[in-house]
Amino acid sequence: xxxxxxxxxxxxxxxxxxxxxxxxxxxxxxxxxxxxxxxxxxxxxxxxxxxxxxxxxxxxxxxxxxxxxxxxxxxxxxxxxxxxxxxxxxxxxxxxxxxxxxxxxxxxxxxxxxxxxxxxxxxxxxxxxxxxxxxxxxxxxxxxxxxxxxxxxxxxxxxxxxxxxxxxxxxxxxxxxxxxxxxxxxxxxxxxxxxxxxxxxxxxxxxxxxxxxxxxxxxxxxxxxxxxxxxxxxxxxxxxxxxxxxxxxxxxxxxxxxxxxxxxxxxxxxxxxxxxxxxxxxxxxxxxxxxxxxxxxxxxxxxxxxxxxxxxxxxxxxxxxxxxxxxxxxxxxxxxxxxxxxxxxxxxxxxxxxxxxxxxxxxxxxxxxxxxxxxxxxxxxxxxxxxxxxxxxxxxxxxxxxxxxxxxxxxxxxxxxxxxxxxxxxxxxxxxxxxxxxxxxxxxxxxxxxxxxxxxxxxxxxxxxxxxxxxxxxxxxxxxxxxxxxxxxxxxxxxxxxxxxxxxxxx
Amino acid sequence: xxxxxxxxxxxxxxxxxxxxxxxxxxxxxxxxxxxxxxxxxxxxxxxxxxxxxxxxxxxxxxxxxxxxxxxxxxxxxxxxxxxxxxxxxxxxxxxxxxxxxxxxxxxxxxxxxxxxxxxxxxxxxxxxxxxxxxxxxxxxxxxxxxxxxxx
Numbered sequence: 001x002x003x004x005x006x007x008x009x010x011x012x013x014x015x016x017x018x019x020x021x022x023x024x025x026x027x028x029x030x031x032x033x034x035x036x037x038x039x040x041x042x043x044x045x046x047x048x049x050x051x052x053x054x055x056x057x058x059x060x061x062x063x064x065x066x067x068x069x070x071x072x073x074x075x076x077x078x079x080x081x082x083x084x085x086x087x088x089x090x091x092x093x094x095x096x097x098x099x100x101x102x103x104x105x106x107x108x109x110x111x112x113x114x115x116x117x118x119x120x121x122x123x124x125x126x127x128x129x130x131x132x133x134x135x136x137x138x139x140x141x142x143x144x145x146x147x148x149x150x151x152x153x154x155x156x157x158x159x160x161x162x163x164x165x166x167x168x169x170x171x172x173x174x175x176x177x178x179x180x181x182x183x184x185x186x187x188x189x190x191x192x193x194x195x196x197x198x199x200x201x202x203x204x205x206x207x208x209x210x211x212x213x214x215x216x217x218x219x220x221x222x223x224x225x226x227x228x229x230x231x232x233x234x235x236x237x238x239x240x241x242x243x244x245x246x247x248x249x250x251x252x253x254x255x256x257x258x259x260x261x262x263x264x265x266x267x268x269x270x271x272x273x274x275x276x277x278x279x280x281x282x283x284x285x286x287x288x289x290x291x292x293x294x295x296x297x298x299x300x301x302x303x304x305x306x307x308x309x310x311x312x313x314x315x316x317x318x319x320x321x322x323x324x325x326x327x328x329x330x331x332x333x334x335x336x337x338x339x340x341x342x343x344x345x346x347x348x349x350x351x352x353x354x355x356x357x358x359x360x361x362x363x364x365x366x367x368x369x370x371x372x373x374x375x376x377x378x379x380x381x382x383x384x385x386x387x388x389x390x391x392x393x394x395x396x397x398x399x400x401x402x403x404x405x406x407x408x409x410x411x412x413x414x415x416x417x418x419x420x421x422x423x424x425x426x427x428x429x430x431x432x433x434x435x436x437x438x439x440x441x442x443x444x445x446x447x448x449x450x451x452x453x454x455x456x457x458x459x460x461x462x463x464x465x466x467x468x469x470x471x472x473x474x475x476x477x478x479x480x481x482x483x484x485x486x487x488x489x490x491x492x493x494x495x496x497x498x499x500x501x502x503x504x505x506x507x
Numbered sequence: 508x509x510x511x512x513x514x515x516x517x518x519x520x521x522x523x524x525x526x527x528x529x530x531x532x533x534x535x536x537x538x539x540x541x542x543x544x545x546x547x548x549x550x551x552x553x554x555x556x557x558x559x560x561x562x563x564x565x566x567x568x569x570x571x572x573x574x575x576x577x578x579x580x581x582x583x584x585x586x587x588x589x590x591x592x593x594x595x596x597x598x599x600x601x602x603x604x605x606x607x608x609x610x611x612x613x614x615x616x617x618x619x620x621x622x623x624x625x626x627x628x629x630x631x632x633x634x635x636x637x638x639x640x641x642x643x644x645x646x647x648x649x650x651x652x653x654x655x656x657x658x
Contacts, residue, residue, distance in 0.1 A: 051650060167563055167566050167567050168567070170559075171525045171564065171567070174559045175528060177556055178556045178557075178560075181556075187549065188539075190539050190540070190549040192539060192549055193553075219592055220585060220588045220589055220592045220622070221585060391623035391625060392630070394620075394622075395595070395616040395617075395619035395620040395638065396634070396638050398595050398596070398615060398616065399615055399616050399638050399639075399642060402612070403608070403612070403642060403646060406599075406603060406654070407652055410653070412600050412603060412604055415596055415597075415599060415600035418596065419593060419597065419600075448552075449552040452547075456544055456545060456547065457545060460545055461543065461545030
């Protein structure tokens, strides 16, 4: 009953004229940046930050969230038609989507993508509305130990799961944590890693760092590129998009499993859509009766990762809104917008601003319905947008990104930070380091240190406190298990390779 | 020995850099008060991170494996794009507080459009004028952003 009341409250916010308008604006923009390869969600959020300061917080968040999950829909379009993923999370969709398109089944692939995205999203939204309230209630009892352990688990999972180079990812996370500490330490007033520059006292700008690491390489590679027009798309009619009964049957279970996998990795702070899509794809390939079709246009290969991706995106709001722990940089920006409007992230958000939380939840439902309409009957528009003159669009994006970043603090230094991290990210990639774990460490760095310190103050310097408190102990135990698992696997691989090398030398 | 290192150049360089960064974090951390585990000073957590970095770098060095060319080098030849986009951001940073938003955007967009070799100077200039005016309209007039538009 309480849930119904809450949903009604949410509906009153989300279905108000402003709610509908900003939701529509958000998902449309999201689909647009998702469709266009090379413009990430982060860059879009940065461009829109100046606008959000003027909006009511409810509407600002509804719009920003719409961009976030709208991009998860749109990303697959370019993946399927051009084999050029619009977003990182849709790279997997291209493995089977592009072969399908070449077989003349582009319409079916796009249709199934939209349906799978909708199913995954709705699953995520249901979990969000069911579990956030109890989780926030439990979280009120959380001490700093639990918060630290949760973030520790998130970072370990983000670094190790789905990465082929565990040690490098762990190093990237650690460096990210250190970068997060730049600025004045709130406990002692000491400026750390600031090198005497007052611009660094408030820390490095998240938007500048994130766009430097992810956006700049994309802008550079896209600015020089001339996109070939997508294959003949006139024959994508609604009729040609409808999957056969056989294809429906084959997609049902993968969608269900994909939603589950996606929701799990989405709700875990640290891992998200990218990991979820890879794991759900691998799962389907393993379970399938005809694994040889994967990579050649198996419909399971798009249904599963697309539902996983969207379930992850929606589930990522669970830890963000009920615990105040951002699971990825986009969520950190959302929390930042909340703080600008005077809402302190944490377990009190849901009870303190129910209109904000439930308004957001209901806007997800409405937004996903908008997205179905945008991505099924209107898919032709987005396909045509792929052939706009790219080289003229990118300079405009550079301009908006400049203003967006500058407007956060009105600091020229932030532009230099963006450039510096652009080159830094390029250097990391050249040495096969991944930049995503670094950014996550950067986002969580200050919160982790704060909770680490507090935990040891309340426990009187007892480091075992992370293991002896029940909830914290379980989470810590899980993290240590993951570490042990990867250590054993890594050692075994290293030993067998070394053995192989010696054999070669002997031979 | 030299052949051993050469074969594993990729991992060895990564390991050395990781250790170096770790040592740098450590030296910085020791500049701040460390404190005790119960009452941590500003240096304690950075110290832990520095130790972690050094250990991870050491593991990379010890378990260095042969091969592993970088995978991201396929697009590496886009020098023009790198130079022009960098120049665009630099120009914005240098100009925004000296001459205001509209001229800064004009120069930035002009430079950024030249990163594509098919864009002519005239197209670049027209695009730059159009973008600068739209930004002025949106951010200064419509949103009232506190950035001065002109000098």
